[in-house]
Amino acid sequence: MFCKPVKLLPKLLPVFFSAVGLLSSGCVIYPELVEKGMYAPKSERCGDCHKDIYNEWKNSPHARSFTNAEFKEETNTYQFTFCLGCHVPETIFTDKKIEPRSENLAEGVHCNSCHLNDCKLSGPTPAHGPHPIHEKNQFFRTSEMCGKCHIGTFLAWQKSDTIEEKKTCQDCHMPSIKRKLIQDDPWQKIYPKREGKQHLFSSQTLFDTHNTLLTMSFIKVIQCNGRIEGILELENTGTPHGIPTGDYGYREVVLTIELQDEAGRVEDLKKESFFVEMKTALQYREKRCIPFYFHYDGDSYAIKATIHRISFHKDTDILLAEVKYTS
Structure with a gap:
């Protein structure tokens, strides 16, 4: 099992000492x-x-x-x-x-x-x-x-x-x-x-590996008389700057709340954008409650909320967080 390293050693030593010599000589x-x-x-x-x-x-x-x-x-x-x-x-x-x-x-x-x-x-x-x-x-x-x-x-x-x-x-x-x-x-x-x-x-790798930087939860969902209403709570729990952030350029974060029927089809949705320039970025440790309501007569449904960082031409986005509520 030691034959191969021993055979390679004479070849590696000259290279090693040559490199060390060059560096040590300045x-x-x-x-x-x-x-x-x-x-x-x-x-x-x-x-x-x-x-x-x-x-x-x-x-x-x-x-x-x-x-x-x-x-x-x-x-x-x-x-x-x-x-x-x-x-x-x-x-x-x-x-x-x-x-x-x-x-x-x-x-x-x-x-x-x-x-x-x-x-x-x-x-x-x-x-x-x-x-x-x-x-x-x-x-x-x-x-x-x-x-x-x-x-x-x-x-x-x-x-x-x-x-x-x-x-x-x-x-x-x-x-x-x-x-x-x-x-x-x-x-x-x-x-x-x-x-x-x-x-x-990249922010993509960051949010892929840390699921506590931005949290979302449904704190109240009610269905009554053909209407579903509720509140989605957002909190910037672990990003020590605003979401989005930056000095210049196009920085948009989009919250989407979708109402899905029992087959997963989107029946209705609500979107809300956050911008630095409009002072709507979610600051560190800030909690924000987003109310929503949909008209729906079915029995079973789901509500899915996602937050994406959107590019200037809307051709790429980064998923920052998602949460789903099922009736």
Whole structure:
């Protein structure tokens, strides 16, 4: 059972010691990875080594922050330039206004936007690499980092009650995972697995895995004289900012209450939308009662309530919560 590892050992040792030697000598093999302007690297160059993180990022909202149809339309095809700093940032590590970069705009918020700091790449864990790199930076573990662009949401998070060990933005929107930071040879040979974060930046995963962030319950349902009426109670139990949240753009959350007959067919429904701009977002720890009534003469029925985050063109949505009442 030990034959195979022993045979592989002579092949792996030279690779291992070669990589260790390069790093210990302070050799920088890829200085171009911290370039700016016309020589700035694309994120796929980072993906040569950080394969898993790159694949997560390229399907994330950050990667589409510049190219998505909603942003293009609401900025009049990028004419509102004050938005560009956060949608195509050169780097968030600045005490001044975040400036947009001039290259690789289609990549939106890309790797160097968040990891390039003073001509070196940095992250929340200690590391050695074949490119200029800082020591670990605890700023990456704080909500203040996300608040560099998501200002309104960060301020709401700050105001939410100070429960012990309150979750950060990263705790909710970047699920934890244990893996190697690098998946490319020879570098992966010298890196152990460690606790890290997935680069998804998605609310979909968040609500799929946490069923206590937003709760709904029917607290009163009565059928009388061909009429069904009741109250649906909503509570933002675990999201330490408003639902929906954000500073600009289209953010709509839609509550739908459906009356279904005994065969599951929808007989009637009620919809209600929540918007930040109209001050109807459901704030942290807020409870809200939504009355409803339907005309119905049947004996058996069900009432289903769902809450969805709706996209600008109504072509995608995220299910945030659902509940069903059966007579």
